[in-house]
Amino acid sequence: MSTTNYDIIIAGSGPAGTACALALKGSGLRVLVLDKNTFPRDKVCGDAIPNTVPKALRMLDENYLQALRSFPKKVVIDSCKVVAPSGKNVTLHFKLEGYASARIDFDAFMVNLATKESGATFIADCGVKDVSPQGEGLVVRTDDGKTFNTKLVIGCDGAHSIVNKKLTGTKIDHRHYIGAVRAYYKNVSGTAPNTMEIHLVKGFMPGYFWIFPLTDNTFNIGYGMVSEAISRKQVNLRKSILQIIHENEAIKKRFENAVPLEDPIGYGLPTGSRKVTISGEHFMLAGDAASLIDPATGEGIGNAMISGILAGRHALKCFQENNFSANFMRGYDDAIHQKFWSEMRNKYIMQRMVGDKSWLADFAIGLAADVPWIKNKLQKLF
Ligand SMILES: Cc1cc2nc3c(=O)[nH]c(=O)nc-3n(C[C@H](O)[C@H](O)[C@H](O)COP(=O)(O)OP(=O)(O)OC[C@H]3O[C@@H](n4cnc5c(N)ncnc54)[C@H](O)[C@@H]3O)c2cc1C
Known part of the structure; x- marks a missing residue:
């Protein structure tokens, strides 16, 4: 069985994985993105594309946000009607840009954009089956028997993440x-x-x-x-x-x-209302794999993309410093906690209250x- 080497392997090409690949554009690193599905594929979701998605696209490149604005398979969302059990209701008006788009369409839009722009190699219909330490990095084994060696795995493989399961063992709470x-x-x-x-x-x-x-x-x-x-x-x-x-x-x-x-x-x-392990030696987790969904609204697409971008940026630092230790990866944890933690706590308190x-x-x-x-x-x- 032949083994191929990549600098970085991203498991999953949903919002987190595609944003991560785009954040690595121009790095000169050999990046491989594996997804167990072929796109377009459905993802069970409410399909609300929150304002954090345009924010994430702008963090990557203003042109990507323009591409979303021109994407026809979406509707603009500017209000939310909240109805109380009594029937009384209030309509909230949003100042920031948000949309609704069926995930079968939105995720295909992101995969097309990332395939065209990022320079990473994308392999669909190729699920990660196992990730384990080997030598100076990790070895990734896939469902169809492929083996890849890499310095860094970024687990963007969703709520039932294999990377999370194999490398952190975090249990559902x-x-x-x-x-x-x-x-x-x-x-x-x-x-x-x-x-x-x-x-x-x-x-x-x-x-x-x-x-x-x-x-x-x-x-x-x-x-x-x-x-x-x-x-x-x-x-x-x-x-x-x-x-x-x-x-x-x-x-x-x-x-x-x-x-x-x-x-x-x-x-x-998986909501972001508790701190879980999101990195370690030679790996980081992003999106649902890192439990980053808003506990009050259930929104996670934008957080997945922002965390994918932060993981991509930290990956660049790892290669610059040639440091893939668990200690160095904490820089990524810090960036995530700084970005999300206080809002997640407040939303959780609200949800419980x-x-x-x-x-x-x-x-x-x-x-x-x-x-x-x-x-x-x-x-x-x-
Ligand atoms: C019912 C429901 C409603 C929701 N409503 C909203 C909403 O309206 N708005 C919102 O913002 N969020 C919503 N969310 C949350 C949102 O769906 C997630 O937060 C978002 O999809 C996370 O993106 P991700 O890239 O981390 O994971 P995913 O979108 O799950 O993508 C993970 C990718 O990894 C691939 N993959 C999985 N396992 C493997 C493997 N072993 N090897 C390789 N690839 C693998 C999958 O095929 C998939 O393409 C909802 C979630 C649910 C369940």
Whole structure:
């Protein structure tokens, strides 16, 4: 079996992996990006492309942001309607640029951009099966029997990361993990243009139900909850989302003429509300592999891209200093914590505080609807 050498291997070409490859553009390093899927591929998600995505693209190159602006398979999102269990609601208006785009389209856009621009070698349909220390680096083995030697692995392989499993052994903590389901529907009525909707539904809290608009009169409908509450309350998310759609008085009217395009599909969201191991000798983790999802909103695409960029930048330092020690990698941890930690803590406190207290959600959303400066504060927070 032949073995090939690369300076850096990026596992996964989702938002974290593609942003990381783009951050390494022009480095002169031999970079290999492996993904177990072939693109375009679906990823279970709400498909909200938060303002951190344009920010990340701008960090890389203003032209990449222009490319996203010209990308046709997206809608502009400028508002979010938040509906309290009582039905009272407030519409928050965003100053910063955000979109919604089905992940099958957005991720293919990122892979095309990174394949064209980064100079890295991309191999699709080639899953990482094992990563282990060998000599002065790591050896990566793939599902189809390939072997690669490398100085540095950057694990961007998502919530069920093999790189994380093999090199850190971090276990899921259900207080810092969200379970969620999504289903695409056509013809949902009563929606406002460019507006995403978040509904806190009585009897279905903690957690929220969402309606996010996409192109072609298609909507991403979803429902998610902290895993600890899912186990404690024995919630079946697939059943619950259908109950909300078919039984909730306010919502069911809007689905009378709606057509489901699939059954609800679920996936996990590791949140950034606890500090986990995200680096070590010869490796770093980024995106969901590093547990960086916002614990209040469930957004993780922009954080994945920003962490991918920070990992790419730290990788350059490793090669400049020829230092791949666990101690040197802490520079990456510091950059991540500085960027995300305080916001993640605050959002986690908020998530825990509201919990399943529908009266508190009614009170807070009612206040935001009636008091302009509170609405302003909320708009800034999200
Ligand atoms: C139901 C749900 C709703 C969500 N809604 C939103 C939302 O609306 N907005 C938002 O910002 N975030 C949302 N998120 C979170 C968001 O989906 C993730 O944070 C984001 O996809 C993380 O990007 P990533 O690149 O780290 O991982 P991923 O997007 O998961 O990409 C990982 C890549 O690695 C590949 N891979 C996996 N294993 C291997 C392997 N062994 N070898 C090689 N390749 C591998 C996969 O094929 C994939 O391409 C949601 C998540 C869920 C589950």
